[in-house]
Amino acid sequence: MTADVVVVGSGPNGLSAAVTMARAGLSVEVYEAAPDAGGGLRTTSLFREDVVHDICSAVHPMATASPFFREFDLRARGVELLQPEISYAHPLAGGRAALAHHDLDAACAGLGRDGRAWRALMAPLLAHSGPVVDFVLNGQRRLPENLLAPLLLARGMLGHGTPLARRAFATEEAAALLAGVAAHVVGRMPTLASAGTALLLGHLAHGTGWPVPRGGSVRIAEALLADVAAHGGTVTTGQRITDLRDLRGARAVLLDLGPKEFLAVAGPLLPRAYRAGLRSFRYGPGAAKVDYLVSGPVPWADPMVGRAGTVHLGGRQQDVFRQESLTARGRRGGAPFVLVVDPAATDPGRIGANGYRPVWAYAHVPNGDPTDPGDLVTARIEQYAPGFADTVVERRSMSAAALERYNPNYVGGDIAAGAMTLKQTVLRPVPRWDPYRTPLRGVYLCSASTPPGPGVHGMAGYLAARSALRREFGVRAAPPLSPAGPHGSRRAGAA
Ligand SMILES: Cc1cc2nc3c(=O)[nH]c(=O)nc-3n(C[C@H](O)[C@H](O)[C@H](O)COP(=O)(O)OP(=O)(O)OC[C@H]3O[C@@H](n4cnc5c(N)ncnc54)[C@H](O)[C@@H]3O)c2cc1C
Known part of the structure; x- marks a missing residue:
């Protein structure tokens, strides 16, 4: 290796780390398996050919709000983030649905008796959205100047992450709506961590939104890759790193890997206590993905659901809580929580010839579950969209076990790259003030298994890169990330 910096793995965190290091004037090589x-x-x-599918992420509340991407500025680089009128919807029995309109007033009006309670929860978070997002996504290591942000979060977490959650709303609609967004934590519910997720993602749904990139999530990757290239970095694909010693020569190595893969590539080099810490890292339930090619829009019983970017299928609050807790205990059965995205509802350019379009869905299942989720997910959608099965032209399923084969960071299909308990949200992968730094000189972890955890926000990569810049290169100032100015790059996709 001749580069100053080697990045292993090219997920959003690997690429945000590469962007940050390259913009600091260092030579960067990225290796991707x-x-x-x-x-x-x-x-x-x-x-x-004419219909594309997002294999993993599809909807991007974090890529819009995160401090890294706010400065990187996807829009200025030609990535169009399309905003659905309804950020997320939650169908219920009898053709009813709860709707999280992007517009808070519309959402509150639709929630009837609970409109005031919804506003009381979301409006203060929206008023302090910047500090709230910065506090959570900066890894919660520093209290913000505006102490209202953590206080608002703490209050909401107590009200919605404890048994009090069952009494927070009067109607099934509002209770289910919040439970659906809390279920993004993929684990036991209600917990303080699930409520924290609900508050973060829930208020963003009425703020910077839950957008879908025109053309698919790959547009975000292309923008990052273009910036790495514009600053002299290189990316080699089809090359899995199996032994950290092969990377000797680089002054800093940033690993977009989870603890299991880190142990596989560096295990014998690590001190015993740190190795034991990595081994005790807990993984959460798995996701089992189904991609459909369908002949038309999903025929939701409530047509308003068709205007939503994301749809949560979990039934009433108590059903979501029971089922998620069951799945977290490794139990199969029941009616798993399913997320559905019909991206063409927000991005009509995804519709191919003959009106064929993609539908993206995944179910929460026990970690490592090898079961093909195809029939189960289809039946779950059919429950709230009768006739859906008749629109399916083709379908491809990936069990939770298969998801790990696709990407070793998703251990047992855990797409959060580690259970999102309160402890593991802040102290991942092992308790350390600087969670990115490892005991190996110059070696840093930068994946979603480090704070702030899962999602396309680029913050783990950015914070790991800042740590490596300080310690290995004595660079304390944050490199500018904005596309404008002398360090700016070409627009994504430009030659
Ligand atoms: C089905 C699914 C749906 C999701 N939906 C959303 C969503 O809608 N919105 C959202 O914000 N997030 C979503 N996520 C989560 C999001 O995709 C992840 O949190 C995010 O991609 C994590 O980024 P990362 O850079 O840490 O790791 P990853 O994106 O997992 O990237 C890690 C990379 O490292 C590579 N790698 C691993 N081991 C090696 C090795 N030894 N050598 C070389 N390369 C290696 C892998 O191939 C991979 O490319 C979803 C995830 C899944 C699976």
């Missing part, structure tokens, strides 16, 4: 770069940002044709 898969044939394509992007990690959780890949979009590809599965059944027909």
Whole structure:
């Protein structure tokens, strides 16, 4: 290796780390095991050339709000983040649905008796959205100047992450709506961590939104890759790093890897206590993914659901809590929580010839579950969208076990790269003030298994890169990330 910096793995965190290091004037090489770069940002044709499918992430509340991406400025780089009228919807029995309109007033009006309670929860968070997002996504290591942000979060977490959650709303609609967004934590519910997730993602739904990139998530990866290239970095795909000693020569190595893969590539080099810490890292339930090619929009019983970017299928609050807790205990059965995205509802350019379009869905299942989720997810959608099965032209399933084969960071299909308990949200992968730094000189972890955890926000990569810049290169100032100015790059996709 001749580069100053080697990054292993090209997910959003690997690429944000590469961007940050390259913009600091260092030479950067990225190595990626898969044939394509992007990690959780890949979009590809599965059944027909003219219809593309997001393989992992599809909807981007964090890529819009995160401090890294706010400065990186995806929009200025030509990535169009399309905002659905309804950020997320939660169908219920009898053709009813709870709707989280992007517009808070519309959402509150639709929630009837609970409109005031919804506003009381979301409006203060929206008023302090910047500090709230910065506090959570900066890894919660520093209290913000505006102490209202953590106080608001703490209050909401007590009200919605404890048994009090069952009494927070009067109607099934509002209770289910918040439970659906809390379920993004993928684990036992209600917990303080699930409530924290609900508050963060829930208020963003009425603020910077839950957008869908025109053309697919890969557009975000392309913008990052273009910036790495514009600053002299290189990306080699199809090269899995199996032994850290092969990277000797680089002054800093940033690993976009989870603890299991880190142990596989560096285990014998690590001190015993740190190794034991990594071994005791807990993984959460798995996701089992189904991609459909369908002949038309999902025929939701309530047509308003068709205007939502994301749809949560989990039934009433008590059903979501019971089922998620069951799944977290490793139990199969019941009616798993399913997330559905019909991206063409927000990005009509995803519709191919003959009106064929993609539908993206995944179910929460026990960690490592090898079961093909195809029939189960189809039946779950059919429950709230009768006739859906008749629109399915093709379908491809990936069990939780298969998801790990696709990406070793998703251990047992855990797409959060580690259970999102309160402890593991802050102290991942092992309790350390600087969680990115490892006991090996110059070696840093930068994946979603480090704070702030899962999602396409680029913050783990950015914070790990800042730590490496300080310690290995004596660079304390943050490199500018904005596309404008002398360090700016070409627009994404430009030659
Ligand atoms: C089905 C699914 C749906 C999701 N939906 C959303 C969503 O809608 N919105 C959202 O914000 N987030 C979503 N996520 C989560 C999001 O994709 C991840 O949190 C995010 O991609 C994590 O980024 P990362 O850079 O840490 O790791 P990853 O994106 O997992 O990238 C890690 C990369 O490292 C590579 N790698 C691993 N081991 C090696 C090795 N030894 N050598 C070389 N390369 C290696 C992998 O191939 C991979 O490309 C979803 C994830 C999944 C799986």
